[in-house]
Amino acid sequence: MRHLLLLCLLFTACTAPPTKPVGKTLILPTPLGLPRLRVPADNPPTAETVALGKQLFESKLLSVDNSLACANCHNPQLAFTDQQPVSTGVRGQKGKRNAPTILNAAYNADQFWDGRARTLEDQASGPMMNSLEMGHSLEGVEQAINGNAEMMSLFRTAYGPRVKVTVNLMAKAIASYERTIVSGNSPFDKYVYGKQMDALSPAARRGMGVFTDAARGNCAVCHTIEETYALFSDQKFHNLGVGLNPAGELTDLGKEQGKFRTPILRNVALTAPYMHDGSLKTLKDVVDFYVGGGNANPYLDKEIKALSHLTKQEREDLVTFLESLTGDLPK
Numbered sequence: 590m591r592h593l594l595l596l597c598l599l600f601t602a603c604t605a606p607p608t609k610p611v612g613k614t615l616i617l618p619t620p621l622g623l624p625r626l627r628v629p630a631d632n633p634p635t636a637e638t639v640a641l642g643k644q645l646f647e648s649k650l651l652s653v654d655n656s657l658a659c660a661n662c663h664n665p666q667l668a669f670t671d672q673q674p675v676s677t678g679v680r681g682q683k684g685k686r687n688a689p690t691i692l693n694a695a696y697n698a699d700q701f702w703d704g705r706a707r708t709l710e711d712q713a714s715g716p717m718m719n720s721l722e723m724g725h726s727l728e729g730v731e732q733a734i735n736g737n738a739e740m741m742s743l744f745r746t747a748y749g750p751r752v753k754v755t756v757n758l759m760a761k762a763i764a765s766y767e768r769t770i771v772s773g774n775s776p777f778d779k780y781v782y783g784k785q786m787d788a789l790s791p792a793a794r795r796g797m798g799v800f801t802d803a804a805r806g807n808c809a810v811c812h813t814i815e816e817t818y819a820l821f822s823d824q825k826f827h828n829l830g831v832g833l834n835p836a837g838e839l840t841d842l843g844k845e846q847g848k849f850r851t852p853i854l855r856n857v858a859l860t861a862p863y864m865h866d867g868s869l870k871t872l873k874d875v876v877d878f879y880v881g882g883g884n885a886n887p888y889l890d891k892e893i894k895a896l897s898h899l900t901k902q903e904r905e906d907l908v909t910f911l912e913s914l915t916g917d918l919p920k
């Protein structure tokens with residue numbers, strides 16, 4: 590009996606379609622100012638899975654009517670955003686939330702504004718099957734890819750000739766591609782971590798002071814800066830009162846009681862409009878929002894208080910500092 594079981598196990602191991610890449614594992618780059626990325630043991634990136642992931646990310650085959658790719662809402666030419674307040678899915682349907690950039694999304698502890706997906710792998714199949722986004726079905730996407738010679742050839746190169754295309758495997762390849770979409774080495778990084786004293790202008794240096802000083806901007810309490818790297822996010826969820834309607838109610842409760850994840854602020858000068866609902870147009874609008882103490886509501890985070898003590902100069906310096914967080918973009 591035991592032998593039989595072992596044989597069956599061996600047999601399936603030999604005949605099950607492969608889900609591990611065949612190529613050599615890639616060493617992912619770690620730009621100045623960022624920590625090393627942790628990669629799931631069951632999804633080591635290879636040059637071939639990354640190339641496949643990029644192709645999938647840019648392919649309209651992933652949407653039910655072949656009208657939308659991931660790259661439409663996360664456009665590499667627009668710092669991987671769509672620069673719209675909220676995104677538009679298949680058949681012109683408007684969503685409720687602003688499309689975050691893919692740049693450095695690999696560093697998010699959870700994915701989405703409300704953290705409802707854990708990993709990039711968990712996240713990637715979501716939009717394909719979301720009726721408001723790409724509107725496809727599991728079988729539909731798998732069929733579309735199976736019927737495409739170019740895609741199948743990329744799959745075989747990445748996973749071997751016996752590969753079977755599943756949405757799971759597509760999600761893995763997309764996640765591996767996304768792990769290469771990282772960006773650091775900004776003027777801020779050169780100044781703080783590269784000890785290049787002329788990398789930041791005097792205004793940006795003053796702005797950094799306002800950002801980190803608990804008695805002035807108090808921004809870094811949530812948008813954290815560590816000793817050896819900076820993600821500008823505590824990876825936690827907070828209520829700022831964004832999305833309050835005229836009746837004073839929160840229109841989107843996010844995680845709970847209007848809480849959303851502290852976004853990573855890297856490249857923020859390139860990713861307007863801002864906040865989970867895209868309601869603020871410019872970085873100046875964001876600073877003004879904080880100066881006003883957010884939007885009053887019963888669940889407002891205790892760290893959000895009016896900053897009326899900030900001078901006009903300090904407010905402008907804060908914006909200049911945020912602009913110094915623009916890093917090298919992946920090619």
Ligand code: HEC
Nearest residue numbers: 658659662676677678686687688689694700701702716722
């Ligand atoms: C119709 C536009 C649209 C399409 C198409 C789309 N996305 Fe998104 N994406 C969004 C929006 C909007 C959000 C934020 C949703 C939320 O937080 O509830 C998002 C969130 C994400 C996030 C989380 C980022 C973060 O900082 O939390 C990742 C990663 C992502 N998308 C990858 C993809 C991939 C991969 C595809 C293709 C399989 C894709 N997206 C297709 C609009 C889109």
Ligand code: HEC
Nearest residue numbers: 806808811827831849850851852863864865875879890892
């Ligand atoms: C209590 C924690 C907290 C503090 C303090 C805080 N933030 Fe934020 N920040 C957040 C959260 C959470 C969001 C997203 C809120 C939402 O969309 O509902 C956000 C959003 C932003 C955004 C928009 C990013 C984007 O991609 O849309 C910018 C810019 C920003 N904060 C800058 C600052 C600055 C400057 C300060 C200091 C004046 C500051 N923050 C203080 C938690 C905080």
